[in-house]
Amino acid sequence: MADFHNSTLTELAAGLRARKFSSVEVTRALLERVTRHQSALNAFISVTADEALAAAHAADQTLAGGGGGALTGVPIAHKDLFCTQGVRTTCGSRMLDNFVSPYDATVVKKLRGAGAVTLGKTNMDEFAMGSSNETSYYGPVRNPWNRELVPGGSSGGSAAAVAARLVPGATATDTGGSIRQPAALCGITGMKPTYGRVSRYGMVAFASSLDQGGVLTRSAADAALMLREMAGFDANDSTSVDTPVPDYVATLEQPLTGLRIGLLREFFDKGLDADNERRIREALRVYETLGARLIDVSLPHLPMSVPVYYVVAPAECSSNLARFDGVRFGHRCENPRDLNDMYRRSRGEGFGAEVKRRVMTGTYVLSAGYYDAYYLKAQRVRALINEDFVRAFESVDVLIGPTTPTPAFALGAKTADPITMYLNDIYTIGANLAGLPAISVPCGFVQDLPVGLQIVGPHFAEARVLNAAHAFQKVTDWHTRAPAGYA
Amino acid sequence: MYDFALVFSLHHAHFSRSMALTREQIASIAALARLELTAAEVPVYQDTLSRILDFVGALEACDTKDVAPLAHPLTGLSQRLRPDVVTEQDHREQYQPNAPQVAAGLYLVPKVIE
Numbered sequence: 001m002a003d004f005h006n007s008t009l010t011e012l013a014a015g016l017r018a019r020k021f022s023s024v025e026v027t028r029a030l031l032e033r034v035t036r037h038q039s040a041l042n043a044f045i046s047v048t049a050d051e052a053l054a055a056a057h058a059a060d061q062t063l064a065g066g067g068g069g070a071l072t073g074v075p076i077a078h079k080d081l082f083c084t085q086g087v088r089t090t091c092g093s094r095m096l097d098n099f100v101s102p103y104d105a106t107v108v109k110k111l112r113g114a115g116a117v118t119l120g121k122t123n124m125d126e127f128a129m130g131s132s133n134e135t136s137y138y139g140p141v142r143n144p145w146n147r148e149l150v151p152g153g154s155s156g157g158s159a160a161a162v163a164a165r166l167v168p169g170a171t172a173t174d175t176g177g178s179i180r181q182p183a184a185l186c187g188i189t190g191m192k193p194t195y196g197r198v199s200r201y202g203m204v205a206f207a208s209s210l211d212q213g214g215v216l217t218r219s220a221a222d223a224a225l226m227l228r229e230m231a232g233f234d235a236n237d238s239t240s241v242d243t244p245v246p247d248y249v250a251t252l253e254q255p256l257t258g259l260r261i262g263l264l265r266e267f268f269d270k271g272l273d274a275d276n277e278r279r280i281r282e283a284l285r286v287y288e289t290l291g292a293r294l295i296d297v298s299l300p301h302l303p304m305s306v307p308v309y310y311v312v313a314p315a316e317c318s319s320n321l322a323r324f325d326g327v328r329f330g331h332r333c334e335n336p337r338d339l340n341d342m343y344r345r346s347r348g349e350g351f352g353a354e355v356k357r358r359v360m361t362g363t364y365v366l367s368a369g370y371y372d373a374y375y376l377k378a379q380r381v382r383a384l385i386n387e388d389f390v391r392a393f394e395s396v397d398v399l400i401g402p403t404t405p406t407p408a409f410a411l412g413a414k415t416a417d418p419i420t421m422y423l424n425d426i427y428t429i430g431a432n433l434a435g436l437p438a439i440s441v442p443c444g445f446v447q448d449l450p451v452g453l454q455i456v457g458p459h460f461a462e463a464r465v466l467n468a469a470h471a472f473q474k475v476t477d478w479h480t481r482a483p484a485g486y487a
Numbered sequence: 488m489y490d491f492a493l494v495f496s497l498h499h500a501h502f503s504r505s506m507a508l509t510r511e512q513i514a515s516i517a518a519l520a521r522l523e524l525t526a527a528e529v530p531v532y533q534d535t536l537s538r539i540l541d542f543v544g545a546l547e548a549c550d551t552k553d554v555a556p557l558a559h560p561l562t563g564l565s566q567r568l569r570p571d572v573v574t575e576q577d578h579r580e581q582y583q584p585n586a587p588q589v590a591a592g593l594y595l596v597p598k599v600i601e
Contacts, residue, residue, distance in 0.1 A: 102581040195560045209559040238567060239559065307543040318520060327594055332587035336597050340521070348523030356522055360532060361539055363520040374543065379556030381549045386557055418535050419542050435560025459561070
């Protein structure tokens, strides 16, 4: 049997199209891997083997008839906050433990339309609130590079599944770094597109002005292919942007000669681990050999991005999660005394500790008397951060820096203090506040753990960001390394 | 029925000072958010919410005079409109299987009016 798990998404798509192997073969092989590694990694919440094999069989028939889309027959997985009709969507929460969506998210529909076969739904921090995948009702996900460590979060299941080569690509979402941070900690590629580029319809909402769907893959080329298929205008999402999706794959090979790379002074602060910084500096030298120019820039308000985020995101979350009332869907407590008792106990039992913390933080900052001081203040500082980015992109094409301050940390190491956990996203939150496209790619190792390099572009410059990431991956092999035992 | 005053009572002219929330304030916030907390949870949130408020209090140091609040990142976009025509159909039968308690096509909740 061919070792399909070592093939990239692009290779599998091409091999299936050329009919070198069948989707049923690939799907069976990867489903076997998913099952075999589930107890050690806990990357999946639901595995949909029967549905996957049926879809694979249908894909083979389509391919035999000379038809098919860009991803026909390629197995993928969805983060468990993308609604899937007929398959439960839990969001990593007891609240939605038995929720079965009556419709598909647009992302799910588009990827199926492109021919992808879904193997299952991946584990995640509850309602995407977390940076370590430890807040999931279904238990923590473990990092394939070292199972005593976290995979990052909130898209930890998707990241671990791709890093362990259970699937060549998975969907994910990024509200404050939930695609890029786990990509960095798991040694894979993770792309968050521009706010509005990928439809949020059917993506369970956390913080609506920040949430954006994206991809976790093993290379920038795979990210380009998968993103091209899932991006685009959607009338069902009021913040979806009606501009055509460029062919991200077609522009991957453009030379980087003359590319102006901005080095954010604020990214190379004292919080950045010295060994991590060394890997980032080495990567920047690679970019210089590729013809790029390094330019120092400063975003003076960027250090405020974490405090801004921890006002804006909880505020939006407390509003979004008000819908979970035990009436139309989700958990309901036993024997409620009255309506209010039902609301309070259903929500108290259905939500985990971190979700409750954020709902309460949001409730507080939005309450009368505090709204101006916290919420409006945060939105004003958000405007300043946004202006900083706009100004920076007048003199540079992309910004490059670290994705995270440190490599993966131990399970349980940061659960006691929420602020310590929140500071994990110190380098990623800026792109969410300003709605910018950003990618994390592997750029080396510190003590056998992967380190991520972050590339941020201006609005709708996904092609440029992917191009820059791909050029780096053509001359380095960090992204091809597999964790021991998973090659 | 809730003591809103408790939530709003905290004088917040000096953000740089430590924001120590009281048990009563946590109870009021939880009531506003419709969250039942266990006795063991209250001190945990008292501690962590206080620390979060201290942490985000750093924003106060930022000069935002004459800066308009930014609600979402795509500043150039205005809300899309569509023709005022019916596009949705009744999906009640599809939706109701997810509900904890239904009868005769209705969603059941504890009695509201005595």
